[in-house]
Amino acid sequence: MALISQADKENILDKHYINSASIVIYDNLGGLSTQTGNYTQARLYLEKSVTIPNADIDGMRITAFTKLGDLYMRIGELSKAGVAFDKAHELLDKYGRYNPEGLIRWSRLYPDYLFKIHQPEKAFRTLTDYVHIADSLENSSAKIYRLDVDQELTAMRQQEAITEFNKVKQIFLAAITVVAILLAVIMGLIVRNLKKTRKSHSHTILINDQQKTTLTELEEANQNYIRMMRVMAHDLRNPLWGITGLASMMLDEEAQTISEDSRHALKLIESTGNNTMDMINELLKSGLADENEPIAVELLNLKKLLFEAVELLRFKAKTKNQEIIFEADDSPVIAMANAEKLWRAFNNVIVNAIKFSFEGGTIRVGMTQQGKRILIHVADNGIGIPEKNRDSIFEMFTRDKRRGTAGEQPFGLGLSITKKIIEKHGGKIWFVSEPGKGTVFYMELDGEG
Incomplete structure (x- = not known):
């Protein structure tokens, strides 16, 4: 942007090219802010990109409007x-043949x-059209892109030649x-x-x-991760249904x-299966990537929730002859929290x-409490x-992954x-560790006092 501002100040380029470069910069900044989760900044960049006054001669605002639609969709403003x-x-109807990548993204x-x-x-029809478009453009996209760039450069050189000719004429x-x-x-x-x-033009x-x-590479990698996790989450439901159903049936038919x-x-098997199924359903419903929406909370006894997590995992610890000691009295510790999510955190x-x-x-x-400060430790x-x-x-x-002591x-x-x-x-988590010793x-949370 500093380079563009300097070019504009020194009147090196025509205003059309100054605005065109600014549109592209704000377009890219908006997309990057969306990817990093800064939706407020992304909205400012993308709305500025589509409102800069400039003639649409090649459809350069296609990606900006598409990213803006995606952003509004993420923050729930569906009409916008x-x-x-x-x-x-x-x-795209006007300039789609010059923007195959924009058509695929849209x-x-x-x-x-x-x-x-x-x-x-x-939606299904549009998705089917997307598959056909992607297949048909895959082999020719490189050629189209080169042709598009050549045409744009030729037009810019012609315009620059005309402008410079007029300047030379006046000076002469x-x-x-x-x-x-x-x-x-x-x-x-x-x-x-x-x-x-x-x-300056070549550098831009x-x-x-x-x-x-x-x-483009970041978006493709993110989509691949999401598709993989959706398939895994979906396929995990069938065996979980079987395990939970079998446990329920045995409880009903063999009670005596x-x-x-x-x-x-x-x-415990039935409860664990149901909790895990709820987690998977939540992942599938939320799109496996929406960690920014607010969580539903209620008044909970966190000590009871932590004790249930410990009781459940005693069986897992016994497979390695380990002992889990619960160090807390019977007094309740009350806080506004989401039971399923905190159970998942304790369990992890x-x-x-x-x-x-x-x-x-x-x-x-x-677990201990002093005033409103609740401190949980796992040693x-x-x-x-x-x-x-x-x-x-x-x-x-993280790449710094290590197998467990039993090869987990x-x-x-x-x-x-x-x-x-x-x-x-609203809490925080940290650790203290000494290699070879433990x-x-x-985990620190706010309670009701």
């Missing part, structure tokens, strides 16, 4: 999303909007009475300005191309023949302690966390999800 998508479609996002406004049949008429040496100086200045213009195009490539311990274990941290503790180890879980005497892994331990899909498979998701849940509740995770 529809207007933005319609604007993009109007430009065709990929518009079905999501139709689903949100409850038009599934139209004004300087016809001056000495030859003055004319030579003026011509030297013209040549220098031409070189400066070409250098290079930066724009790099930004578009990076954003099974022992109290077995009944307790079956109830305790399972982590089991995974990285040795055979026969001890895990201590407790183990396991392998600890190396210094090099401490900065990335809460990252989603790491996924790199649990602590990242836990951190987001705790922070959603780790203590702390």
Whole structure:
């Protein structure tokens, strides 16, 4: 933007090209802000991109309107999303053959909007059209892109040539009475300005191309992750239904023949299956990526919730001859919270302690309250966390994953999800660890006092 402002101040380029470059910059900044979750800044950038006064001669606002529609859809302003998508479609009708990538992007996002406004049949037809468009343009997109760039560059060079010719003509008429040496100086200045213009223009195009490539790769990687997680979540439901249904059936049909311990274990299996199914359904319903919407909270006894998580995981700890000790009295600890999400957070941290503790180890879980400050701790005497892994331990899909002490498979998701849940509740999570001696995770939340 500093380069564009300097070019505008020095009147190096025509106003059309200044505005065109600004439109592209704000378009890219808006897309990047959307990807990083800064929807407020993204809205400012994208709305500025589509309102800069400039003639649409090649459909350069197509991607801006499409991204704006996607943004409005994410923040729930569906009527504005529809207007933005319609604007993009109007430009595609005129300039679609010059913007195959814009057509593919619009065709990929518009079905999501139709689903949100409850038009599934139209969404399915649009999605089918998107598949056909993507297939037909896949082999020819590179050629079309090169042709489009060549045409644009040719038009810009022609316009620049006309502008520079007029400037030279005026300078010549004004300087016809001056000495030859003055004319030579003026011509030297013209040549220098031409070189400066070409250098600035080439640099702008290079930066724009790099930004578009990076954003496209990020969007494709994100979509691949979402598709993979949706398939996994969907396929997990069938075996869970079977496990939960079998436990329920055994509780109903064998109530008189099974022992109290077995009944307790079956109830835990049924409860765990139902909780896990609720988590999967929530993931599928929310699109596996919507962590920004507010959570539903209610008054809960957090100590009771933590105790239930401990009781459930005692069976898992026994498979490694480990002992989980619950260090808390019977007094309730009340807070406004989401039971399912906090249960998931407690479960993740305790399972982590089991995974990285040795055979026969001890895990201590407790909760204390001072005023409104609630502190939960999960301490183990396991392998600890190396210094090099401490900065990335809460990252989603972190590369610094380690197998458990019994060879358990790491996924790199649990602590990242836990951190987001705790922070959603206005709390924080941290740890203290010594390699080879163990780790203590702390979770701090606000209670009712």
